[in-house]
Amino acid sequence: MSRNIGDKFFTSLSVIFALIAILPLIFLVTYILIKGGSQITPELFTLEPNPPGDDLDAGGINPALIGTLIITTIASIIAIPVGVGGGIYLAEYSKGGAFSRFIRFGVNVLAGVPSIIAGVFIYALIVSTKILFGSMYSGLAGGMALSILMLPTVIKTTDEGLKLVPNELRYASLGVGASMYTTILKVTLPSAFRSIATGVVLGIARAAGETAPLIFTALFSYYYISGFGDLFYEMGSLAVLIYNFALEPYDAQNKLAWAASFILVLSILSVNIFSRILAAFTEKTKRV
Amino acid sequence: MIKTNKKTPKNIILSLENVSISYGTFEAVRNVFCNFKKGNITSLIGPSGCGKSTVLRSLNRMNDLIPNCSLKGTVLFDGTNIYDKRVDAVEVRRRIGMVFQQPNPFPKSIYENIAFGARINGFTGDMDELVESSLKKAALWDECKDKLNDSGYSLSGGQQQRLCIARTIAIEPEIILMDEPCSALDPISTLKIEETMHELKKNYTIIIVTHNMQQALRVSDMTAFFNAIEYEDGDGGKVGYLAEFNSTKKIFNSPKEKTTQEYISGKFG
Numbered sequence: 001m002s003r004n005i006g007d008k009f010f011t012s013l014s015v016i017f018a019l020i021a022i023l024p025l026i027f028l029v030t031y032i033l034i035k036g037g038s039q040i041t042p043e044l045f046t047l048e049p050n051p052p053g054d055d056l057d058a059g060g061i062n063p064a065l066i067g068t069l070i071i072t073t074i075a076s077i078i079a080i081p082v083g084v085g086g087g088i089y090l091a092e093y094s095k096g097g098a099f100s101r102f103i104r105f106g107v108n109v110l111a112g113v114p115s116i117i118a119g120v121f122i123y124a125l126i127v128s129t130k131i132l133f134g135s136m137y138s139g140l141a142g143g144m145a146l147s148i149l150m151l152p153t154v155i156k157t158t159d160e161g162l163k164l165v166p167n168e169l170r171y172a173s174l175g176v177g178a179s180m181y182t183t184i185l186k187v188t189l190p191s192a193f194r195s196i197a198t199g200v201v202l203g204i205a206r207a208a209g210e211t212a213p214l215i216f217t218a219l220f221s222y223y224y225i226s227g228f229g230d231l232f233y234e235m236g237s238l239a240v241l242i243y244n245f246a247l248e249p250y251d252a253q254n255k256l257a258w259a260a261s262f263i264l265v266l267s268i269l270s271v272n273i274f275s276r277i278l279a280a281f282t283e284k285t286k287r288v
Numbered sequence: 289m290i291k292t293n294k295k296t297p298k299n300i301i302l303s304l305e306n307v308s309i310s311y312g313t314f315e316a317v318r319n320v321f322c323n324f325k326k327g328n329i330t331s332l333i334g335p336s337g338c339g340k341s342t343v344l345r346s347l348n349r350m351n352d353l354i355p356n357c358s359l360k361g362t363v364l365f366d367g368t369n370i371y372d373k374r375v376d377a378v379e380v381r382r383r384i385g386m387v388f389q390q391p392n393p394f395p396k397s398i399y400e401n402i403a404f405g406a407r408i409n410g411f412t413g414d415m416d417e418l419v420e421s422s423l424k425k426a427a428l429w430d431e432c433k434d435k436l437n438d439s440g441y442s443l444s445g446g447q448q449q450r451l452c453i454a455r456t457i458a459i460e461p462e463i464i465l466m467d468e469p470c471s472a473l474d475p476i477s478t479l480k481i482e483e484t485m486h487e488l489k490k491n492y493t494i495i496i497v498t499h500n501m502q503q504a505l506r507v508s509d510m511t512a513f514f515n516a517i518e519y520e521d522g523d524g525g526k527v528g529y530l531a532e533f534n535s536t537k538k539i540f541n542s543p544k545e546k547t548t549q550e551y552i553s554g555k556f557g
Contacts, residue, residue, distance in 0.1 A: 172455075173394070
């Protein structure tokens, strides 16, 4: 009997802890939905943010929104080919030797590197040296910093996605005289496509919300992005806009930060849900 | 391929000369000498762990895909040692096709399953015709001519295996290797595949690994019996060797070796 009570006690204890663990997410999302959701207006998406001032209207977040899209796109352009390529090497070509073990270890370490370090690294490499045609803080540098953060996710999911492809399929392809290259391109990669895509999407979601690396690299800009040349100048982003404006003493700017938080959380949430759907779809097709 | 001057009798298409295969330090099969005749069906039989599948996979360099697998000796195909450094394994596999134990169609349509191999090998003729003739040769045409665009997975296990055979035929290999092609199939599908093999014999040389002695008796002209013995140094490990190689009739009716007699009569295995 007493054993039964102990059992029930621990069951309810773990349930309580599980609930506590999920509470921050629920509170955070609702709080941002309420605080930020009320600030959403059509002008938010079209206007530049106004410089902080006492009685001014705060304006919109257009440059930051576009900036986040651009920086994340740059990060993807760098990280997806390198990451997928590296994952292909690990899963298909490496034979489990010292080199591939070293790379796998390195990828795991990279996944644990604090994001601010990635920012400082690109700052030292690109920003302070003015190596990119003399530009210092730029959207390009921001994209590079974020690509470092995306890379481990993309490599790992590619590696694992390819490993899930049954060997029989590789043998089948090689058995009809396909080369390794054709086999990977035409048979294994298409079979693993959805799990790789899921990883890429998750990587993008992670990168899009990063602030610290962007403070060191893309910095911030109040102005519309008007052309290709703007890539080489300071570029705004939602995360840095939130960081900057939440610290302002003016109410209008704080409200704008809430609105930006709302947009950022909503887009990251939807990207995550999208990757979930993608993954669920993968499971279904695999069962065939 | 690169020609060497080694002479083999004309009707011998493939020959193993003193072949030993190891996985790392473990020797799987030792000192195999064996000649495969053109246009024959040769079956490789023997108890588990005797290295017959290993030998089969070595014939089109599928063993290359297994880490640490190494081969000593010569495998002569068309006068060339296929393990020569200058020989391209991809080319070998194109000329010596393989059907695997588990049916493994591509996750594509039936049509694409067959077209894939032909296309990557630079086939430029009429693809529809090739698909039809390959499926006919594999005795699958009547069952799937109306659903060529369905997924290969929509077929039954036996049909999938015949699709895999059709896929192999489509690249016009000279030899077809089959690694226990019927072990995952029911008796009726097995019978169909055996009929297919009899048809294929007219144009191709077939080498088949089988656990089913009745199957070896039914389909093959020649039979190689592999056995495993313990190492001389006696640490319990076993190494495979070719115990007896002769016409199927002789192997099953009047084997020379005592172990062959014991194996085919079911005393061990």
